[in-house]
Amino acid sequence: MKYFALVWRSLWRKKARTILTVLSVMVAFFLYAVLSAIGYAFKGGVDLANAQRLVIVDKITFINSLPISYLNKIAAVPGVDLVTHATWFEGYYQDNKNPVTPFPVDPETYLAVYPELTLSDEARKAFGSTRTGVIVGEDLITRYGWKVGDRIPVESKIYPQKDGNRVWEFDVVGTFGTTDPKGSTPFMLFNYEYFDEARAFGQGSVGWYVIHIASGANAVEIAKAVDNQFANSPSQTKTSTEAAFAESFAKQFGNIGLIVTLILTAVFFTLLLVSGNTMSQSVRERISELAVLKTLGFKDGTVLGIVLGESLLVIALGGLLGLGLGWFVVQGIAQTMGTMLPGMYFTGEAWLIGIGLILAAGILAGIFPALKAMRLTIVDALARG
Amino acid sequence: MSENMVELNNVNRTYQKGKESVAVLHDLDLMIPKGDFLALMGPSGSGKTTLLNLLGGLDKPTSGSVVVSGATLSNMSNSQLSSWRAQNVGFIFQFYNLLPVLTAQKNVELPLLLTSLGSAERAKRAGIALSVVGLADRAKHYPRELSGGQEQRVAIARAIVSDPEILLCDEPTGDLDRETADEILTLMQSLNKEQGKTIVMVTHDPEAARYANRTLHMDKGKLQERELA
Numbered sequence: 001m002k003y004f005a006l007v008w009r010s011l012w013r014k015k016a017r018t019i020l021t022v023l024s025v026m027v028a029f030f031l032y033a034v035l036s037a038i039g040y041a042f043k044g045g046v047d048l049a050n051a052q053r054l055v056i057v058d059k060i061t062f063i064n065s066l067p068i069s070y071l072n073k074i075a076a077v078p079g080v081d082l083v084t085h086a087t088w089f090e091g092y093y094q095d096n097k098n099p100v101t102p103f104p105v106d107p108e109t110y111l112a113v114y115p116e117l118t119l120s121d122e123a124r125k126a127f128g129s130t131r132t133g134v135i136v137g138e139d140l141i142t143r144y145g146w147k148v149g150d151r152i153p154v155e156s157k158i159y160p161q162k163d164g165n166r167v168w169e170f171d172v173v174g175t176f177g178t179t180d181p182k183g184s185t186p187f188m189l190f191n192y193e194y195f196d197e198a199r200a201f202g203q204g205s206v207g208w209y210v211i212h213i214a215s216g217a218n219a220v221e222i223a224k225a226v227d228n229q230f231a232n233s234p235s236q237t238k239t240s241t242e243a244a245f246a247e248s249f250a251k252q253f254g255n256i257g258l259i260v261t262l263i264l265t266a267v268f269f270t271l272l273l274v275s276g277n278t279m280s281q282s283v284r285e286r287i288s289e290l291a292v293l294k295t296l297g298f299k300d301g302t303v304l305g306i307v308l309g310e311s312l313l314v315i316a317l318g319g320l321l322g323l324g325l326g327w328f329v330v331q332g333i334a335q336t337m338g339t340m341l342p343g344m345y346f347t348g349e350a351w352l353i354g355i356g357l358i359l360a361a362g363i364l365a366g367i368f369p370a371l372k373a374m375r376l377t378i379v380d381a382l383a384r385g
Numbered sequence: 386m387s388e389n390m391v392e393l394n395n396v397n398r399t400y401q402k403g404k405e406s407v408a409v410l411h412d413l414d415l416m417i418p419k420g421d422f423l424a425l426m427g428p429s430g431s432g433k434t435t436l437l438n439l440l441g442g443l444d445k446p447t448s449g450s451v452v453v454s455g456a457t458l459s460n461m462s463n464s465q466l467s468s469w470r471a472q473n474v475g476f477i478f479q480f481y482n483l484l485p486v487l488t489a490q491k492n493v494e495l496p497l498l499l500t501s502l503g504s505a506e507r508a509k510r511a512g513i514a515l516s517v518v519g520l521a522d523r524a525k526h527y528p529r530e531l532s533g534g535q536e537q538r539v540a541i542a543r544a545i546v547s548d549p550e551i552l553l554c555d556e557p558t559g560d561l562d563r564e565t566a567d568e569i570l571t572l573m574q575s576l577n578k579e580q581g582k583t584i585v586m587v588t589h590d591p592e593a594a595r596y597a598n599r600t601l602h603m604d605k606g607k608l609q610e611r612e613l614a
Binding site: 002003005006009010012013288289292293294295296297298299300378379382 | 438441443444463464467468469470471472476478482484485486487491495496498499504543
């Protein structure tokens with residue numbers, strides 16, 4: 001720590017250059033923060049996947065629906081604890097720019113399979129007993145400013161009602177949150193019975209099933225048993241873990257993870273060139289000063305540490321500013337665009353990787369100039385200075 | 386125990402320039418008693434600075450032995466030489482070589498960073514060293530805010546702050562006007578007389594050499610004792 005003042009003062013020898021370098025580092029880490037949050041959102045909650053839950057979709061494509069008659073057969077498979085279902089119902093509120101994601105579900109079993117969703121007893125009761133009742137995620141209700149008791153119109157992009165009207169009216173009977181710190185609730189749940197009776201087509205079908213397996217049961221065996229059961233039916237099934245389902249869902253948008261990684265690799269490569277050049281320039285400009293330090297008795301390792309310290313400090317300054325700004329912006333995007341791209345979250349793991357990148361970039365950018373400074377021959381350097 | 390601060394025996398220093406060997410010092414023998422103030426004069430390229438570098442442990446002889454303050458420098462590793470320099474030698478350069486990003490006070494504190502002293506003690510000792518050179522009131526000034534003479538005084542404070550026995554000065558007044566040079570040389574003389582510092586000063590200036598107790602003349606890598614006219 002006693003060398004910190006020396007490192008800090010040396011850093012500001014050329015203020016403009018240091019500020020520009022810090023800014024370029026900041027931009028790189030800001031991009032990292034935002035892109036990793038977007039990547040996380042596109043992973044579709046793989047990290048949130050519950051090992052106790054399996055998802056059953058149509059074998060050909062999860063866009064195809066499955067018969068509701070499968071419900072009891074799935075429930076009868078040994079090891080299956082609970083079964084519920086949901087259906088994709090894409091819609092918007094008042095204007096196309098206000099997307100909402102309502103899922104028609106069976107209130108009782110759905111909330112049992114997803115115990116992390118929290119709501120009051122009154123809301124739970126009203127949801128079960130109100131035909132047009134809807135419970136709205138806290139993230140969504142905050143966005144649109146709805147309140148319990150409101151009647152809200154949602155226009156579906158998929159399902160018209162029997163009279164041809166695409167606008168569905170729901171009564172807000174409660175809100176729900178989640179106990180999962182990484183989870184978000186930018187969606188709403190409404191009664192499947194109401195949906196199935198009123199929709200113009202597709203009666204007696206659901207989008208997918210979700211099963212909760214009994215503790216200690218073998219997930220692979222259960223998945224096999226479910227799929228075997230429907231092997232010769234018109235709607236064959238594909239049962240997978242929640243994580244595998246989330247991944248296959250995300251892949252419909254392309255390999256976002258790879259795209260994000262490629263962009264970040266390019267950004268960090270450029271960052272290393274910029275900051276490495278800055279450090280090299282900084283060392284070149286003060287060869288004689290470094291020689292003076294060595295003359296005074298500073299050892300080679302200490303000189304190496306001082307230069308490396310400068311490099312780490314400049315990257316840490318920009319990096320932490322970038323990560324902080326990125327986190328702030330991600331929070332903002334999650335608030336305002338949560339319904340369009342739910343699940344944007346700058347995870348703790350991403351923070352740790354960010355800190356690791358700061359250390360790695362700091363060392364890589366500074367190591368060659370630091371080695372050069374370390375290897376300076378005092379006599380030659382003083383003669384040059 | 387030897388009363389000599391410096392003992393050079395049969396020292397040679399040869400540099401390799403491409404395929405050619407250039408001998409800078411030839412079979413040099415030199416004794417400098419403790420408390421001496423020695424001026425080294427001679428034409429450019431005569432080997433004065435090379436000799437000073439050997440005395441300061443900045444360079445090693447090709448052959449022969451260099452003993453300074455009881456330590457045989459010719460046998461020491463670079464790391465040992467660094468530690469030895471930090472404790473035993475003060476350097477004063479022609480162009481002061483202060484760090485422009487540090488105040489006078491912080492420049493003087495630099496050698497003390499290599500000790501186990503706490504920050505308060507470092508600041509106190511740097512303050513005392515600046516008082517000795519008459520610059521206590523300039524402690525917070527940066528080098529760019531000081532005159533050449535003041536910068537050299539700060540450099541002298543930095544050289545004496547860790548209380549070394551020997552000061553090695555390479556053209557300490559070479560960048561100063563006559564009046565300022567005399568002030569600096571008077572200060573060095575008082576460090577020699579009052580604090581018993583052994584001083585070896587390389588200079589081209591006969592006026593500067595007059596402040597020394599004796600003058601050695603170097604030519605083509607050899608030494609000659611000579612009285613100034």
